[in-house]
Amino acid sequence: MIIPPLNAIRTFEAAARHLSFSLAAEELHVTASAVSHQIKTLEAFLDVKLFKRQPRQVTLTPEAEAYLPAIRMGLEQISEATRRVMYRQDAVIRINLAPAIAGGWLIPRLYDFYNQHPDIEIEITTSMKLVDFNRSDVDLAVRFGKGHWEGLTSHLLITDELVPVCSPNLVGKKSYPNSPEALLTLPLLHVRPKAMDWQEWFKVADIKHDALKMGPGFQSSPLMLDAVEAGLGYGIVSRHVIEQELRSGRLVIPFDIRVTGSNGYYLVYPESRHKDHKVELFREWVLGQIER
Helix, strand or coil: CCCHHHHHHHHHHHHHHHCCCCHHHHHHHCCCHHHHHHHHHHHHHCCCEEEEEEHHHHEHHHHHHHHHHHHHHHHHHHHHHHHHHHHCCEEEEEEECCCHHHHHHHHHHHHHHHCCCCCEEEEEEEEECCCCCHHHHCCCCEEEECCCCCEEEEEEEEEEEEEEECCCCHHCCCCCCCCCHHHHCCEEEEHHHHCCCHHHHHHCCCCCCCCCEEEECCCCCCHHHHHHCCCCCCEEEEHHHHHHHHHHHCECCCCHHHCCEEEEEEEEEEEEHHHCHHHHHHHHHCCCCCCC
């Protein structure tokens, strides 16, 4: 069995992924010279050049391109095997997702999961950043996008469907719009990463606009919805994440004009965990919730 230095292998994978020794060093918490040293060690072991070193960048040699897929798969298998040894609590499923989809869609449905699987615990963490499966004990995640992430299997849960919302306390007041066009004169709350949502909505509503009267911007949908409930203005959000607010009457949709986007919320997990019992269990349950 020919096994190269594992630290050099890990360094090679990071440098090949980033095509940068400095970015690999940042990820691995070492210096760029340490990365260069590990690459040279691996090249000496293999007697093969792995990188073409150019000013301010590096590229893979043909030998490195052929070597990388097997190395990446091997590291993923080592990571998965290690994760299983370290986190042997098969009765715990760990899920990471964005705050909006956590409270607005998943949590209200978990009662059904616990009825079916009373002996299994679910741990939920929320984050605006993408979870790194190789550096955490997370089993599954829910991501927003087009469904394509390298090394991950994805299943569409919700298609993004944007609608305007406001507090019922505004209904009947002067600030309540009597037509979609009237929204142009009112404060429009928005989530900063999705500031273009209002423009898309007015386009679908076939309403011409030169400059929108934008209200405050927020870091996340839950923060924006708090402001909307407080009567600060009108927000725009995916309809699926406000089901509870609509049922309870805390929010209303002034005009049922919807924008169906090309993005959506996807259940994702590493391809290597497709047969994992916990992943299979939660995947089958949550996919069964889509039409509910």
